[in-house]
Amino acid sequence: MKLAIDTIPSAGFQAQIDAAFGAGAVQPFAPGNPPPADTEVLLHVLAPVSAAAIAGAPGLRLIQKLGVGVNTIALDAAKAQGVAVCNMPGVNAQAVAECALTLLLAVLRRTVALDAATRAGQWAVPSAVLDTMGEVAGRTIGLVGMGNSAARLARALEALGAEVVFTARTHHADKPWRQLPLDQLLAISAVVSLHVPLTDETANLVDPLAMKRGAVLINVARGGLVDEARLAEALRSGHLRGAGLDVFATEPVDRADPLLALPNVVVSPHVAWQTPETLARSLAAAAENVRRLAAGDPLLNQVI
Structure with a gap:
């Protein structure tokens, strides 16, 4: 499954991503850019996920918010394309x-x-x-x-x-x-x-x-x-x-x-949520939803 994350991780965050999903399993891309066209799961941090970005990844199946707020996601476009959106209340x-x-x-x-x-x-x-x-x-x-x-x-x-x-x-x-x-x-x-x-x-x-x-x-x-x-x-x-x-x-x-x-x-620059401890909890929750997606099981905290 093709996974991408809309941030350029710090060295410590990259190590946590590799530990959760396997080395090289998640492709980072710069915030504000569209995800790679073959992305199936987008791990979403903060940069807005537009309708155009969703349309540009026709195989997209899940937008997994690493946090709670989903106001930065074009929810109507995700729903129209059949893309699930999940968040993780309480993790941060x-x-x-x-x-x-x-x-x-x-x-x-x-x-x-x-x-x-x-x-x-x-x-x-x-x-x-x-x-x-x-x-x-x-x-x-x-x-x-x-x-x-x-x-x-x-x-x-x-x-x-x-x-x-x-x-x-x-x-x-x-x-x-x-x-x-x-x-x-x-x-x-x-x-x-x-x-x-x-x-x-x-x-x-x-x-x-x-x-x-x-x-x-x-x-x-x-x-x-x-x-x-x-x-x-x-x-x-x-x-x-x-x-x-x-x-x-x-x-x-x-x-x-x-x-x-x-x-x-x-x-401070929108980092209230961002600690290594929060990131570890977030990645564990995201990995569980990726597992569920692959297995066809119900997703956790599905918004749409």
Whole structure:
């Protein structure tokens, strides 16, 4: 079976791929390029899988997302061509929760500014930085969504002394935290962290200017959940204390993006999910679905 992956793996990731599928069994190709025409299984990371890319691989049988979000896949085109699409809920939950916590702490403790000041020989903390530092304990932290990553993050935040509240489309009676409508959560939360997929219903879901004044926004989900122009305005005007962003509406993010010029923003390049541990779990799940495809067995976590 012809397998391809839409990324150029690091040496460590390539070794993990070889261990899961056999040396040379998976053909890497550069993100943004179409998969090889003879591809039967596409291991999908982040680069969009267009209708043209799907049509260009007539033997394609499975697009296996290494993660959860399938908004980067032309699902209608896949369905029309009879291509199965699968994801793997929960496989990256630990890494995403840890990244959200990392970004939150970096914003509250002004890690980037302190690093720059220390490297520049400023041993005394600049007062503009000192006055905007803070702790997790005692803050109300609102989680938008209550999936695997949000639940793990909630437990960590509670252990650090935060009051956790959340909003979700469905009622979660099994969760110990208070569930609120979105508008109420935004009004009371000193930190808002996003943990929902990007769909037509969730696009621009959170208005930064509707958040509590002095709050922090953390986004490790999808950039399109927030109107980035309004986010930049909220941060520039001081309405928001800061933001920690692993995702952007357009990726790779333009170096001229106004968000990158703001000193109260901490950023990373959509790597919340990407740890060797997550990759190992993802490749194991993908290998199982490839085995099932070859055997004619039902696929795991089939979206279409």
